[in-house]
Amino acid sequence: MTNKIILANGKFVKQNLESEYFSKLDFDIEGKTLIEYAISTILDGQSSNILAIPEDYELANLKRYSEFIKICKLSPHLLGALATLAMLVDDISSDTDILILPVDSMTSLDHEVFLKHFKAKDCDAGLVTFTSENPNFSYVRSLAGEVIEIAEKRVISSEATTGILYLRNLDLLLELINWSFVNAATTNGLYYVAPALNYLISSGKRISTFHIESERYYRFSTLAEATDSKRRLSLEN
Numbered sequence: 757m758t759n760k761i762i763l764a765n766g767k768f769v770k771q772n773l774e775s776e777y778f779s780k781l782d783f784d785i786e787g788k789t790l791i792e793y794a795i796s797t798i799l800d801g802q803s804s805n806i807l808a809i810p811e812d813y814e815l816a817n818l819k820r821y822s823e824f825i826k827i828c829k830l831s832p833h834l835l836g837a838l839a840t841l842a843m844l845v846d847d848i849s850s851d852t853d854i855l856i857l858p859v860d861s862m863t864s865l866d867h868e869v870f871l872k873h874f875k876a877k878d879c880d881a882g883l884v885t886f887t888s889e890n891p892n893f894s895y896v897r898s899l900a901g902e903v904i905e906i907a908e909k910r911v912i913s914s915e916a917t918t919g920i921l922y923l924r925n926l927d928l929l930l931e932l933i934n935w936s937f938v939n940a941a942t943t944n945g946l947y948y949v950a951p952a953l954n955y956l957i958s959s960g961k962r963i964s965t966f967h968i969e970s971e972r973y974y975r976f977s978t979l980a981e982a983t984d985s986k987r988r989l990s991l992e993n
Contacts, residue, residue: 757802757803757804757923757991758802758803758804758854758855758871759803759804759806759848759849759852759853759854759926760798760803760804760805760854760855760857761806761807761808761841761844761848761854761856761857762779762791762794762798762805762806762807762808762834762841762857762858762859763808763837763841763856763857763858763859763886763954764791764807764809764810764859764910765809765811765831765832765834765840766969774851780859780860780976780977780982781809781810781859782811782815783976783982783986784832784986785989786876788987789817790823790854790859790860790976790982791817791818791819791859791953792817792818792961793862794859794862795807795818795825797857797862797867798825798857798867799825800820800867800868803867804846804849804852804903805825805826806826806828806844806846806848807821807825807827807828807855808823808828808830808844809827809828809829809830809842810829810831810832810834811831811832812930813829815827815829817963822934824869826847827844828844829934830843835939835942835945835947835974836946837919837947837948837949838932838933838936838937838945838947838948838949838952839947841856841933842933842937845847845926845930845933846928848929850880850926850927850956851925851926852925853874853875853922853924853925854925854926854928855867855871855920855921855922855925856920856923857920858877858919858920858975859976860975860976860981860982861919861973861975861976861977862973862974862976862985863876863884863920863973863976864892864926864966864971864972864974864989864992865904865968868965870882870884870920870922870966871922873964873966874922874964874966876964877901877962877964879902879922879924879962879963879964880903880923880956880961880962880963881922881923881924881928881953881956881961881962881963881964881966882921882922882963882965882968883896883903883906883917883918883920883922883953883964883966884917884918884920884922884965884966884968885913885915885916885917885918885966885968886890886918886969886973887915887916887964887967887970888914888916888970889914889915890911890916891909891910891911893909893916893917893918894906894907894908894909894910894919894948894950895907895910895911895912895914895915895916895917896912896913896915896919896965897912897913897915898913898915898916898965898986901960901964901965902963903953903957903963903964903965904957905951905954905957906950906951906953906954906963908943908948908950908951908959910991911993913915915967917950918968918973920950926953926956931957932949932952932953932956933952935952936951936952936955937957941955954993959982971988974988979983
């Protein structure tokens with residue numbers, strides 16, 4: 757039973773250059789909020805589910821899901837994904853694999869497709885990737901099907917990461933967190949995953965990728981991205 761973790765504890769994002777804001781979590785997709793839509797993608801009855809949300813988010817909006825998912829209210833100001841994950845480790849099962857899903861990064865593929873791929877590869881970690889040249893993403897360089905380098909917000913290839921991360925077990929996540937904190941491995945003051953994954957590579961761990969078509973990747977980080985993704989999702993459905 758895979759641990760599936762939705763990271764949704766960041767509440768607001770910039771809408772435009774005038775620094776107006778929109779509520780990312782409440783963005784409407786087919787009659788559901790973004791956070792409800794993300795939850796619907798993991799309720800397969802075959803996973804242990806965790807949701808990290810802002811501490812001031814109205815829980816009544818998610819009451820119907822409380823039977824199926826552990827809801828953890830966290831500060832929206834935690835310093836990056838690894839800082840958020842560090843707050844969740846006590847709720848993660850130690851005897852199975854982990855799939856980490858940013859709420860604003862989705863694919864139309866069933867999660868089981870790339871979970872089966874990573875398990876078949878017998879890798880320690882796995883990244884879902886797509887083709888891009890946008891410097892706002894992280895990128896991987898691969899050799900013979902395995903990742904040899906990951907760069908945060910730096911284009912080193914045409915293979916960008918979606919932010920969706922597979923880990924073999926909790927021990928690997930703890931190793932990432934501990935190394936990152938001990939070495940103060942931050943980018944722009946945030947504990948991103950990429951530098952810690954490079955540490956895993958240097959320590960002999962194997963990281964694989966699962967490449968998806970760009971048309972099957974949906975971003976909701978900005979209002980423009982969310983609007984475009986909503987349009988494409990409506991055409992697909």
